[in-house]
Amino acid sequence: MREKVMEILTDLRPDVEFETEKALVSDNVLESFDIIELISRLNNEFDIEISPKELTAVNFDSADAITGLVERLVAEEEE
Amino acid sequence: MDKAYIIENLIKWWGDLSYTVWMYFALFLPLTALVYHFVRRDRRKYVLLIFSWIFFFSLSRFLLFANIASSVFVWALGLKLEAINSDKSIKRKERKKRKKRVLIAGIISLLAVLIIFKYLDFIGLNIVRVTWRMGIPFDWKMLKLAAPVGISYYTLESIAYLSDVYWEKAEAEKSLPNVLLFMSFFPKLIEGPITRYNEFRGIFEGVDIHPDSLATGYQRILWGLFKKLVIADQIAPAVNALYEGEYMDGGVALCAAVFFTIQEYMDFSGAIDIAVGSARIFNLRLPENFRQPFFAKNASDFWRRWHITLGAFFRDYIFYPISLSKGAARISGNVRKVLGNSVARFTTPAIALFFVWLSNGLWHGPRWTYVFYGMYYFVLILIENILEEPFVKLLEKLHLTEASVPVRVFRFIKLFFIVIIGEMFFRAETFTKGFEMFKCIFTDLRFDVMLNNLENISIDRYGYFAIAVGLIVVITVEILKEAGFPLRERLEALPVPVRFGFWYACIFTVIILGAYGTGYDAADLIYAQF
Numbered sequence: 195m196r197e198k199v200m201e202i203l204t205d206l207r208p209d210v211e212f213e214t215e216k217a218l219v220s221d222n223v224l225e226s227f228d229i230i231e232l233i234s235r236l237n238n239e240f241d242i243e244i245s246p247k248e249l250t251a252v253n254f255d256s257a258d259a260i261t262g263l264v265e266r267l268v269a270e271e272e273e
Numbered sequence: 274m275d276k277a278y279i280i281e282n283l284i285k286w287w288g289d290l291s292y293t294v295w296m297y298f299a300l301f302l303p304l305t306a307l308v309y310h311f312v313r314r315d316r317r318k319y320v321l322l323i324f325s326w327i328f329f330f331s332l333s334r335f336l337l338f339a340n341i342a343s344s345v346f347v348w349a350l351g352l353k354l355e356a357i358n359s360d361k362s363i364k365r366k367e368r369k370k371r372k373k374r375v376l377i378a379g380i381i382s383l384l385a386v387l388i389i390f391k392y393l394d395f396i397g398l399n400i401v402r403v404t405w406r407m408g409i410p411f412d413w414k415m416l417k418l419a420a421p422v423g424i425s426y427y428t429l430e431s432i433a434y435l436s437d438v439y440w441e442k443a444e445a446e447k448s449l450p451n452v453l454l455f456m457s458f459f460p461k462l463i464e465g466p467i468t469r470y471n472e473f474r475g476i477f478e479g480v481d482i483h484p485d486s487l488a489t490g491y492q493r494i495l496w497g498l499f500k501k502l503v504i505a506d507q508i509a510p511a512v513n514a515l516y517e518g519e520y521m522d523g524g525v526a527l528c529a530a531v532f533f534t535i536q537e538y539m540d541f542s543g544a545i546d547i548a549v550g551s552a553r554i555f556n557l558r559l560p561e562n563f564r565q566p567f568f569a570k571n572a573s574d575f576w577r578r579w580h581i582t583l584g585a586f587f588r589d590y591i592f593y594p595i596s597l598s599k600g601a602a603r604i605s606g607n608v609r610k611v612l613g614n615s616v617a618r619f620t621t622p623a624i625a626l627f628f629v630w631l632s633n634g635l636w637h638g639p640r641w642t643y644v645f646y647g648m649y650y651f652v653l654i655l656i657e658n659i660l661e662e663p664f665v666k667l668l669e670k671l672h673l674t675e676a677s678v679p680v681r682v683f684r685f686i687k688l689f690f691i692v693i694i695g696e697m698f699f700r701a702e703t704f705t706k707g708f709e710m711f712k713c714i715f716t717d718l719r720f721d722v723m724l725n726n727l728e729n730i731s732i733d734r735y736g737y738f739a740i741a742v743g744l745i746v747v748i749t750v751e752i753l754k755e756a757g758f759p760l761r762e763r764l765e766a767l768p769v770p771v772r773f774g775f776w777y778a779c780i781f782t783v784i785i786l787g788a789y790g791t792g793y794d795a796a797d798l799i800y801a802q803f
Contacts, residue, residue, distance in 0.1 A: 230593075246589075249593050
């Protein structure tokens, strides 16, 4: 799942080092337009629904955090 | 002597407690700090609440009760949302439905109060305009209601709080006094910064006032006073003269807009410095509202550095919820089918962005110039986002990078004009006047006339000197901050006599170069009217 997330991220913003960046949202590396695009791709790819509730720095600051969020939501969908 | 007479005179003597009157920082603030210090820790929040109410009362008299009523309402609704959140006997979907009803009712009620106090005359007059054209007899009697101080700010804060409880990002506050203090805390009351409830909770602990926080707080207040009294208030009469003068040509229009931009930035960021400094005394860190905005690379970046807390509010509570809504996804899906992926990509953000900037314009007040100001940034930011990719490709072709000097100069000049033209309309009495000013930049630009005008706009040489010194200091500080130079730490590391000498020099600079006396009224804080 992480590879797929990384693929989406690097396609979205090839200029960002997603392996090392740990403050994607906190430092405004990803702008609001990027976030919307990212969420729409994640929703389509993994068949989940990311709501405004999940929009916190904790969930989006790094590739690992985003993967964690997706895994949690996929699990919730399957419940 | 009559009791009412004494109270009336006491109120007159006390005056309006704006942040830049000496009564505020030399009497009210130290008195609050003193009482706070000598009271038991768990009672300190009540001290802050009582002093906040005195502050509120001095500015808005009995409209204080409107603030209290809103606070009680928000407190009760927060608890209701929490109760639904934690009632696991109801199914998730049903819980969500019920929560949504409560949240929407809350937001509509809070906005209704705001509209009644601030927008009713505007709505009435516009209805008259339309009905008059249609030949329907309808008349509107102006109500001219006075709004409670800070209503635009605390309404947004309470909407953010309720939404956070709804999303379970924040816990509902059980204590009513805590919510009352959140909604009326005097440092952030008049002009923000718009503070989230989670950022505010620290104040309830009643932490001891530390000499360091006292010093840092007062230094920050001094910095704010410097910006406001030395620059903003000195330049204010010139802005009025230029905007209201009979003569207008391109040079005067540009000059008026540049002067107003300086005034507004110094006035607003100065007031925020005073707010942040005042809260710092009580060990509370309010969020920053400005981060060297003129170093921004484009208009979107500018709004991440200018009135940061307002932009963040609109991003979190309008932009994201609309972008992520099912309706937006449906529209974007339909657009994708018809016009393809590249257009669909911008559809959802564009819809959300439209509402963000419409709200931003209207939030500033009931005027069409503000709506235009919002739409102006909506169009610019949308174009910027669409052109960003081609622009980066163009740079690659030209073998340039974002850091290259020509690119940075180009970006700065572009941003400069974007901002001052926005401010030109923002300050104009009517949209027509703003448009006339804009037009004559292209049709009637003569610098000799502009220079002539600068001599006759009620700033004397002394005033120009003060403004120039002030601007040099502020710009130097901004450059250092942008470069990451640890200015505060370096100042703190200086030997004590030098440090004290420096701060005394600052105090005397404000006293000597500040705008007071005949010919100057301490200008009202610009952002207090919004």
